[in-house]
Amino acid sequence: MSVESEAGEERPTSEVTIRLARDGDRARLWQILEPIIREGETYAWPRDLEREAALQMWSAGDAEVFVAELADAVVGTAYLKTNHLGGGDHVANCGYATAGEAEGNGVARALCAHTIERASQRGFRAIQFNFVVSTNLRAVATWERFGFERVGVLPGAFRHPSKGEVDVYVMYRRLEG
Amino acid sequence: MSVESEAGEERPTSEVTIRLARDGDRARLWQILEPIIREGETYAWPRDLEREAALQMWSAGDAEVFVAELADAVVGTAYLKTNHLGGGDHVANCGYATAGEAEGNGVARALCAHTIERASQRGFRAIQFNFVVSTNLRAVATWERFGFERVGVLPGAFRHPSKGEVDVYVMYRRLEG
Numbered sequence: 001m002s003v004e005s006e007a008g009e010e011r012p013t014s015e016v017t018i019r020l021a022r023d024g025d026r027a028r029l030w031q032i033l034e035p036i037i038r039e040g041e042t043y044a045w046p047r048d049l050e051r052e053a054a055l056q057m058w059s060a061g062d063a064e065v066f067v068a069e070l071a072d073a074v075v076g077t078a079y080l081k082t083n084h085l086g087g088g089d090h091v092a093n094c095g096y097a098t099a100g101e102a103e104g105n106g107v108a109r110a111l112c113a114h115t116i117e118r119a120s121q122r123g124f125r126a127i128q129f130n131f132v133v134s135t136n137l138r139a140v141a142t143w144e145r146f147g148f149e150r151v152g153v154l155p156g157a158f159r160h161p162s163k164g165e166v167d168v169y170v171m172y173r174r175l176e177g
Numbered sequence: 178m179s180v181e182s183e184a185g186e187e188r189p190t191s192e193v194t195i196r197l198a199r200d201g202d203r204a205r206l207w208q209i210l211e212p213i214i215r216e217g218e219t220y221a222w223p224r225d226l227e228r229e230a231a232l233q234m235w236s237a238g239d240a241e242v243f244v245a246e247l248a249d250a251v252v253g254t255a256y257l258k259t260n261h262l263g264g265g266d267h268v269a270n271c272g273y274a275t276a277g278e279a280e281g282n283g284v285a286r287a288l289c290a291h292t293i294e295r296a297s298q299r300g301f302r303a304i305q306f307n308f309v310v311s312t313n314l315r316a317v318a319t320w321e322r323f324g325f326e327r328v329g330v331l332p333g334a335f336r337h338p339s340k341g342e343v344d345v346y347v348m349y350r351r352l353e354g
Contacts, residue, residue, distance in 0.1 A: 040263060046262050046263045133264075157265060158265055159264040
């Protein structure tokens with residue numbers, strides 16, 4: 001898989017800015033998340049998940065929720081939280097979502113870069129993605145570009161709506177102290 | 178690693194029986210879980226976790242909780258639940274705990290065999306262990322004996338109280354339809 005050519009199709013990320021989400025962003029977050037949930041191709045969430053449950057899941061635990069803005073419009077979101085407790089609480093977990101119409105503008109890249117920086121700031125020593133659907137090629141390529149490695153393959157762990165049972169990757173990136 | 182010799186040291190499992198946990202088991206479950214939590218060597222839980230939070234965590238989500246009995250005494254426990262939602266809800270997750278004084282009696286083996294059978298009954302198509310601390314050699318050997326494979330290695334994802342950062346395995350076993 002050519003990560004460079006994948007990235008080369010995209011425009012630069014300089015115009016994307018990231019900030020913490022506010023209560024006033026909730027309607028827009030749902031506009032971004034709902035089609036992703038309904039499609040059911042990338043997250044292990046019920047396809048009929050409702051707004052409040054989805055927003056609660058996105059901000060669960062100790063999550064910080066971010067939004068990406070492009071020309072003053074919110075076009076993406078990410079969360080950053082602790083993945084496990086106790087002896088595992090030095091590893092963070094993140095999730096990302098981009099509005100369909102904003103794809104190809106480096107939104108996911110800007111969000112990923114921000115969460116890596118913020119996770120380091122918060123003292124995390126690694127970030128783990130627990131459930132990256134293998135057919136989500138664009139996402140896998142983006143995360144690899146940011147130094148995430150496929151450290152695990154879960155065989156057939158996701159039922160894709162059109163492709164049937166597909167593999168899932170566990171991806172992991174250490175952070176510099 | 179010699180799984181056979183590990184297993185060979187143990188007595189047969191025939192005397193261990195498994196049943197669903199009842200409310201009256203809660204005090205005993207806590208007696209079993211507390212030392213494991215306080216040691217902090219095998220689960221990614223806060224070492225100061227208190228009783229109610231621990232029992233709630235053990236039975237979270239759609240978990241069925243089982244106990245293992247040996248000579249009419251409860252000597253171990255396990256849970257079986259759905260690991261992920263939506264397109265991932267055909268994969269189960271389990272956890273196991275054995276009372277220290279009962280180790281070497283095949284308690285974990287009996288619990289593991291029971292959860293595999295019950296997961297199949299419930300229609301799950303695989304079981305995933307998300308967080309098996311690599312230094313927990315006896316557990317890793319037991320799970321491998323039951324057909325679980327190490328499908329992922331999370332580098333340094335657990336801070337062991339005496340060994341520092343150690344690797345964590347993701348283990349996975351498909352179930353026959």
